[in-house]
Structure formats: C-alpha cells, structure tokens
Amino acid sequence: MYCPRCGAEYHEGIESCADCRVALVEKRPTPAHDEAEWVDLITVLTTDEESQLKVVRSLLEAEGIPCYVQGEVAEETLPVGRLGVQVQVRPQDAESARELLAAKDLLFTGPDEPVEDDEA
Numbered sequence: 001m002y003c004p005r006c007g008a009e010y011h012e013g014i015e016s017c018a019d020c021r022v023a024l025v026e027k028r029p030t031p032a033h034d035e036a037e038w039v040d041l042i043t044v045l046t047t048d049e050e051s052q053l054k055v056v057r058s059l060l061e062a063e064g065i066p067c068y069v070q071g072e073v074a075e076e077t078l079p080v081g082r083l084g085v086q087v088q089v090r091p092q093d094a095e096s097a098r099e100l101l102a103a104k105d106l107l108f109t110g111p112d113e114p115v116e117d118d119e120a
C-alpha cells in the first residue's frame, strides 16, 4: 500500500498514511517521469503570435519533435497583457528544431529585453 501524496510505502492492512492522513492506494504512485523527461528544455522560439505558434508546432510535430509550449497558461491567468509563449524542445531535439525553424525564417528571438543605456 502506498500513500498517494508522499509516496511512502506501508504494509498491507494499514489504510491511511500516518503523515498525510489520506487513504492509501494499492499502486505505487508513479513519480511524474514525464516531467523529469522535460527538465532541461531548450527554448527554440519565443512568440506572442498564435498563428506563428501553430506553424512552429506543426513543423516540429511533422518532424517528430515533441515540443512543449511554456506560457500558455500564464497568458490566460496573468492580467498583465500578453507575455508571449516559449516553444521548448528537449535538448537532443534542439539542434534539429532550430535548423527547422531557421529554414522557415522562424529564428529564436528570445524574450524581450529592455534596451539599457549603460552610460554610467
């Protein structure tokens, strides 16, 4: 038996986690291995244009490159204007993704950075 919250293992017969006070489950909760896979994502494009995002996504998918769009949710929940989204891929896909985008003139633009005057 396993605690679904903290993942602690308990002997058969125990029904709730002593720490979390939640009912145990029979299956070990799978640590989100999907997330681990995406730990070191590389941003290949930043855009605030939905049409461009769609193009990029379909391009990457057509090449079998899984991509993750960072910022989609934030865009909806944050009241502070449109932040733009970052299209991210796994490190091993970054090079081919960039080549793919470069070929379509969709180069990595990076997050907008304010131009600072360094005249101090």
Ligand SMILES: [Zn+2]
Pocket (backbone or CB within 6 Å): 003, 004, 005, 006, 007, 008, 017, 018, 019, 020, 021
């Ligand atoms: Zn627990």
